[in-house]
Amino acid sequence: MTGARPQAAPGGADLMMVEADWKRALDHWQSRPAAALLVEGEHGAPSERFIQELARATGTRLHLLGADGRVTAEAVSTVVSTVLCPHLETPAHGPGAVLVPGADRLDTSSLTALDGLLRQERVPVMLTCWPGSDFGYRFARVAGAPRGLRVSLDMLPVAATQRLLTRLLGVPPTQTLTRYLHQVSGGHVLELEDVVEVGLVEGWISAAGRRASIARLPDWLDRRTARGTVRRLREGTTPVGLDVLQQLAELGPRDLSSLAADSTTRDAVFGLEAAGLVVLDRSTVGLSCAAHQHALSCDTERSERSRGEPAPESALGRALRGEPVGEEEGITRASQLLRNGLLSQMRVLLRRMDAHDPRVSCLEAAALAAQGAPAAGLAVLDAGDPPVTGGVATLAHELRSFIRFGLLGDQGDPSGPRSDLSGRLCTFRETRATEYLRRFCAPAPGSWAPVLGDTALSGDLQPLQVETYTLLALDAYAAALAGHRDRARTALQALEQFGEQGIPLVCLSWVAERVSVARVLLDAADSLLPEDWTTRQVPERTLAMALAVGIVEVFRDVVRGVRPESLHGRLEDLWSEFEAGGPGGHVTRMQLEALDFLIDGERSRDLIGPPGVAVTRVGESYGDAWVTAMLGLARLLHAPAEAVGSLVRSQTSDEATVPGVRRLMLRCLALRRARELATTDLVLLLQACRRVDVEEEILDMLSAHIAGDAIQIRASIQRLGTSHPRLHVWEHLDSSGEGPLRWNEVYATLSPRERETVALLMNGLRSADVAERLGISPRTVQTHIRHVYRKLGVGSRTALRALLTRGSPR
Numbered sequence: 001m002t003g004a005r006p007q008a009a010p011g012g013a014d015l016m017m018v019e020a021d022w023k024r025a026l027d028h029w030q031s032r033p034a035a036a037l038l039v040e041g042e043h044g045a046p047s048e049r050f051i052q053e054l055a056r057a058t059g060t061r062l063h064l065l066g067a068d069g070r071v072t073a074e075a076v077s078t079v080v081s082t083v084l085c086p087h088l089e090t091p092a093h094g095p096g097a098v099l100v101p102g103a104d105r106l107d108t109s110s111l112t113a114l115d116g117l118l119r120q121e122r123v124p125v126m127l128t129c130w131p132g133s134d135f136g137y138r139f140a141r142v143a144g145a146p147r148g149l150r151v152s153l154d155m156l157p158v159a160a161t162q163r164l165l166t167r168l169l170g171v172p173p174t175q176t177l178t179r180y181l182h183q184v185s186g187g188h189v190l191e192l193e194d195v196v197e198v199g200l201v202e203g204w205i206s207a208a209g210r211r212a213s214i215a216r217l218p219d220w221l222d223r224r225t226a227r228g229t230v231r232r233l234r235e236g237t238t239p240v241g242l243d244v245l246q247q248l249a250e251l252g253p254r255d256l257s258s259l260a261a262d263s264t265t266r267d268a269v270f271g272l273e274a275a276g277l278v279v280l281d282r283s284t285v286g287l288s289c290a291a292h293q294h295a296l297s298c299d300t301e302r303s304e305r306s307r308g309e310p311a312p313e314s315a316l317g318r319a320l321r322g323e324p325v326g327e328e329e330g331i332t333r334a335s336q337l338l339r340n341g342l343l344s345q346m347r348v349l350l351r352r353m354d355a356h357d358p359r360v361s362c363l364e365a366a367a368l369a370a371q372g373a374p375a376a377g378l379a380v381l382d383a384g385d386p387p388v389t390g391g392v393a394t395l396a397h398e399l400r401s402f403i404r405f406g407l408l409g410d411q412g413d414p415s416g417p418r419s420d421l422s423g424r425l426c427t428f429r430e431t432r433a434t435e436y437l438r439r440f441c442a443p444a445p446g447s448w449a450p451v452l453g454d455t456a457l458s459g460d461l462q463p464l465q466v467e468t469y470t471l472l473a474l475d476a477y478a479a480a481l482a483g484h485r486d487r488a489r490t491a492l493q494a495l496e497q498f499g500e501q502g503i504p505l506v507c508l509s510w511v512a513e514r515v516s517v518a519r520v521l522l523d524a525a526d527s528l529l530p531e532d533w534t535t536r537q538v539p540e541r542t543l544a545m546a547l548a549v550g551i552v553e554v555f556r557d558v559v560r561g562v563r564p565e566s567l568h569g570r571l572e573d574l575w576s577e578f579e580a581g582g583p584g585g586h587v588t589r590m591q592l593e594a595l596d597f598l599i600d601g602e603r604s605r606d607l608i609g610p611p612g613v614a615v616t617r618v619g620e621s622y623g624d625a626w627v628t629a630m631l632g633l634a635r636l637l638h639a640p641a642e643a644v645g646s647l648v649r650s651q652t653s654d655e656a657t658v659p660g661v662r663r664l665m666l667r668c669l670a671l672r673r674a675r676e677l678a679t680t681d682l683v684l685l686l687q688a689c690r691r692v693d694v695e696e697e698i699l700d701m702l703s704a705h706i707a708g709d710a711i712q713i714r715a716s717i718q719r720l721g722t723s724h725p726r727l728h729v730w731e732h733l734d735s736s737g738e739g740p741l742r743w744n745e746v747y748a749t750l751s752p753r754e755r756e757t758v759a760l761l762m763n764g765l766r767s768a769d770v771a772e773r774l775g776i777s778p779r780t781v782q783t784h785i786r787h788v789y790r791k792l793g794v795g796s797r798t799a800l801r802a803l804l805t806r807g808s809p810r
Contacts, residue, residue, distance in 0.1 A: 021151045022050070028149040029058055035124045038103075038139045040131045041153035042276025043236050044188025044289065047128040048101055050153060055097065055126075062099040062126070065117075071100070071110035076117045083123045097124035102236070104133035104274075111138065118142050130275045155187030155276070164189070168196050169205070169212040174573040176546045176582070177205070177214050183539045186276070186289035194229055195291050198222045206580040211573065213580040217371065217540055219344035220294040223320070229295035236275065240268040245277065245287065249296035250314050253286035260285075290539050298345070319348050331359050338505055341540025341583075343367045358384055358392050365399055366506035370544060372584050374407040377506075391462075398466045402507060405429065406470060407586045421467045424474060433481040433625060433658050442475055442487050462504075469495065469503045473514040480518035481625050483659030483692070488518055500533040505544060509585025512545040516552040517626045521660040524559045524667070525726040528552060547584040550574050551595055555630060558637075559664055561671035561728030564599035571601050594630040600638070629661040636669050644673065645681035652688045663692035670698050672730050674705050682706045697723055714749045714791075749791055757784040761797060 029035050037054075041047035055062050065071060065079050083096035100114065115138075118125060129135045131152055142148035156164065161182040165173040173181075181199075185192040199205030201222050206215040234242055244265065248254065260266040269285055272278040279288045287293050297314055315325045315333040325333075330349045337346040346367060353360050361384030368377035381400050386393075398421055404410045405425035428436045472491045479488035495515060503511050516528035528549055534542065551574060554567050578584055578592055595601075636647055648669070651662060666689050674682065686702040697720035704712035717729050750758065753774070760770045767785070771778045794800045 021153065022054075025050075025054055025149060025151050026057060029054060029060075029124070032124075032147050034121050034147055036118060036127075036139075036142050036148045037125070038127045038129065038136070038143065038148075038150045039153065040129055040133075040136060040150065042131060042155065042188065043233070044186065044191045044276070045153040045155070046189045047153055050151075051099060051126045051128065059095070060124070061096040063096055065098050065100050066103070066106060066110065066114075067101070069102075069105060069107075069110075071106055071113045071117075073113050073116065076113050080117070080120070080123055095124070097126055100125065100127045102129065103127045103139075104129035104135040105238075106135075111135070121147065130271075132274050156182070156189060156192070157187070158182050161185075161187065161192065164192065165196070165212065168193070169207045171207055171210060171212050173212040174214075174576050175570065176543070176550065176573065176577055177212055180214065180539055180543050180546075183542065184290045184294075186291070188276070188289060190232070191229070191289055191291045194225050194295075198225050201225070209576060209580070211576040213573075213576045214543060214582040215580045217341050217343055217543065217583045220342060221298055221320075221344055221348070223298055226295040226298050229292065233277070233292065233296075237272065237277065238268055240264055241272050241277075244268055244272060244285075245292065246296055248278065248285065248287050249293045253281075253284050256280070256283045256285050315349060316345055319352050325349065325352050327353060327357075331357070331363075334363055338363055338367060338370075339541075340538045341370075341505055341544050343371065356384075358386070358396060360384075362392065362395055362399060365403070366504065369399075369403050369407060370505045370508070370583075370585060372581075372586070374403045374586070378403045378408070395462070395466070399506065401425065402466060402470055406507070406510060421470060424471060428474060428478060433478040433660075436478045437482050437484060437487070440475075442479075442490060465502055466504050466507060469498070469511050470507050472498075473507075473511040473518075476518040477514040480521035481658045481660045483663065485522055488522060492518060492522075496530045496532075500530070500537060500541075505541065508541060509545045509548045509587070513548040513552060513586075516549055516556075520552065520556045520559060521664055524556055524664070525724050528556065544583050544585060547574065547577050547582060547587050550577075551587065551591055554595055554599065555626075558598055558633070559668045560726055561668065561730060563728075563730075567599050568601065571596060571599060591624075591627055594627045594634075598630050598634040598637070625658065625661065629664065632661070633665050633668060636665055637672055641673070641676050641678070641681075644669070644677060645684055648681070648684050648688055652691070659692060662688075663694060666692060667694050667698060670694065670702055671727060674702055675730065677705075679706055695720070695724060695727075701729070710749055750788060754784050754788050754791075757781060758788055758800070761785070761800070 025037060025039075029037060037051070039047045039050050041050075052062070054060070061083075063079050063082055065075060079098055083098060085096075098117065103111075103114065106114065117123075127135075127139070129139075136150070139148070139150065143150040158178060162173060162178045165178060165181065181192060181195055185195050196205065198220065199218065200207075202219045204214060204216050204218045206213050233245060237245070244259065247259065256266075256269065260269050269278065269280075273280055276288055277292065279286050297316055298320060315329050316337070319325050319330075330353050334346045334349040334353070337343070337349070346363065350360050350363060361380055365377035365380040365384075368374070368380060378400065381396060381403075384396075386396070401422035402425070405422055409429055424436070424440055427439055472495050476488045476491035476495065479485070479491065492515065495511075512529060512533070519526050519528060550570070554570055554574070557567060558564065574592060574595070578587065578589070632651065636644065636651070639647055648666070651665060666685065670685060670689060674685070677685065682702055682705050686699065686706065689699055689702065697716055701713060701716040701720065704710075704716050720727060720729065756774060757770055760773060765773065767778055767781045771781045774781070788800070789795060792800065
């Protein structure tokens, strides 16, 4: 894999994302003799590249004005004379134009001189500035005239980011890679190109397969690219503004009043906001682009503050320069880097720490476990010098308990004293969820405080945080499985109240999976995670839990009634991430195989068998209740219709199937297969659904199917769609078409005029003939046809005929 910088295609690969603006600017430039073009874009938008490519496409020679940040009347006169110089106006050289980059950063006298250039209307002029700047309003008068045009280059949306990544990498990126790179780059084209270069050079972007994916948590240690990014920041802002960016990169978001104590700094902050470099959230200022934070943190070129003082340099920067770092400062910063998922940077600092410090062993063990190597992490803990007493000893014990019994699934008595964490994890692994809840009470809310007194490390690893978040997630998960909904909601509310930022990275993926599965079991229409867990998340932390949450997301959509064929692309993404060695945390191949079997993917067929083959006693082999649930649900959904009744009986009588899982399975079965089941099986399904408190609208739908009342079937489905819009009923059989639908069932859902229209269409009449036969206009016929298609869930006459004759749209 080469580390060459991605190159824009002719016209710019990024310019393809602003094709409409490009065509408008090209037409304007070619049709106006002394055109004036202003291109607005935040820092990182390809404003100057846009102009350069426009000049290349039109054969225009650009003459730079104001490169040093000043424009004088003499300079204007000189550049105008150069552009209009007769002996240069030849086909070989092409017409000339003036380029003024960063017009909004010019001083008052320079702007006056620039106004004079624009009023002359003698030469074409191209300018760039930040959006929302004062110069944009100053240019409005010119933009209102025929010669003027103003173009704004917005940040890329996610879909455009995906298209650009496909061009840069040569293969389509997975959703996880797209979202991560979009979040890190802030949707800025130039930053996105830098990030792709870093990922290819450092090897954490893998483009070897059919899809480009994340191979591991990123390093962010490529100093060559970092220097280029910082150089661009230095050129695009003032010294005071760069000083602000350096402070935010080192210290994180800060209060505006403490960051900008004087008017000069406040003006710089507002200028950075206009450039899209910082975000003001009420009174807090933070960097808008994570790529800038990474570049500023590992840039080892010393710079000077605007006040003549040495710029502050982070512990990481000093470590990269080979300079000493204090033990306590290094451990504290390493713990913060672990929390943010920057494991390679953490290890740079740990290499300068005392290898015999037990805190170093704890940090390295946690990092290995978070990377999906829990056995290696446990070996590091066992090989290190054991701490005697204090917070570090407690931390080491809690880490060992979580890794051994939570991630590795060891059974039996833990070595040493049995803590609440190890005791609960062991009990849950060895018994059913109902037995776990019988043995352990939900702790009182006051005892769940995640930070109490003694702490082993600041930043990520604190023993009480490891224990608190793990036990809350376990309690919510077990209670949801067992159908104790109030207890599950109490634990979930506590987790939401404490927030995601406090969850140590070592258990983040595990906690996120348990929380999302619990929320699916409680309400499949709910979101997988609290909103703050995804919207205010550090990109690398989002990445660390993306694979685990992605598996649950596909599982949830199956439970909601989404058709499996529409999920195959997302499943392929998950397989690509897993097989590339991405940051999967505790995710195992067995989980993906179970999901693959559930939605009839290709990879599971050789291992488990084709749909319809009974999968027996999967609990012991898979060892996780919700993986067992996926396979049990797959048996219900793939089995022949005549075998469903016996499977429902076994599910309702099997004590190993906990109530929460049973409710989920029966609801999904009703959504997916109610229409094809025999009446006796429908009665059995209805009785089972009532016992586990399935939604009333689904019960009404099953009752209507038993009665054979098509109108009531339709009405109950409509009520379900209104009250639970994210649940989807399969109203027609799938492509296997087991048995035709009776015409009277379809007929009953249509209005009298729609019935007449369908009958004539099925007799081979064209829309115009139907209109003439019924005495209505062709437009009204088309309206009836659209209504019929919507009611019957088809999209063509061929599909309608197939539905009415074979019972399955093709």
